[in-house]
Amino acid sequence: MSVLLLIGVLVALASSTTTGGAGAALVGLVIVAASGAVLVRRDLVLGLAGAAVRGVRRLTGHPRGSVGARIEATLARMREIPLSKPSTIGIVAIATAVWCCDFLCLICAFGAVGAAVPWNGVLLAYGVAQVVGSFPIVPGGIGIVEGSLAVILAAYGTERVDAVSAALGFRIINFWLAITIGWVSVAAIALLERRRANVAPGPEGQWQ
Numbered sequence: 001m002s003v004l005l006l007i008g009v010l011v012a013l014a015s016s017t018t019t020g021g022a023g024a025a026l027v028g029l030v031i032v033a034a035s036g037a038v039l040v041r042r043d044l045v046l047g048l049a050g051a052a053v054r055g056v057r058r059l060t061g062h063p064r065g066s067v068g069a070r071i072e073a074t075l076a077r078m079r080e081i082p083l084s085k086p087s088t089i090g091i092v093a094i095a096t097a098v099w100c101c102d103f104l105c106l107i108c109a110f111g112a113v114g115a116a117v118p119w120n121g122v123l124l125a126y127g128v129a130q131v132v133g134s135f136p137i138v139p140g141g142i143g144i145v146e147g148s149l150a151v152i153l154a155a156y157g158t159e160r161v162d163a164v165s166a167a168l169g170f171r172i173i174n175f176w177l178a179i180t181i182g183w184v185s186v187a188a189i190a191l192l193e194r195r196r197a198n199v200a201p202g203p204e205g206q207w208q
Helices: 002-015 019-040 042-060 065-080 085-113 122-133 144-155 160-198
Strands: none
Touching: 002 085, 002 122, 085 122, 085 160, 122 144, 144 160
16 A cells, blocks of 8 residues: 555646645655664554553543554554465555556546546545544544545545545445445345354154
């Protein structure tokens, strides 16, 4: 994601003519820099991030409850993930292919709503939305992905209605459709298991 986001930042900076577009590109650049720092000095960065979360909680009382615990649990899990060179290369290759296909889904969403694709900022918008949506604040980044995606697309010239429509269309396919298929699959599997249990032989060899 950092590689795709970096490409999006470079494209956006090269073609940005508005203050909003430049600001969004700078936000993307900060995210790329932070991601690179995590890869190079992960323990140091995660330690500082955890200390920052605890310090903010002492001063302001936020984030409270499960949100703060979820953030700290995520940071702890990230420390446990091994990052050898072969595994890192394999993960990056697979993830990049998945994200590229996901990005093409966003491009198709523009065609579905009849809007022009803002090529100078669409990759940046996608990258920032995905990174921000991965923060352990709201499950699945609900609302965060849609909002950040629509705001950045609007900053690069897309009409607000078109930006919101494309963002929602993308999320319906990218997120909600996958969840729906998953729940239907779980229900179907549970139903099949129940039917198998009903026709299984009883303790005396008789069918139930």
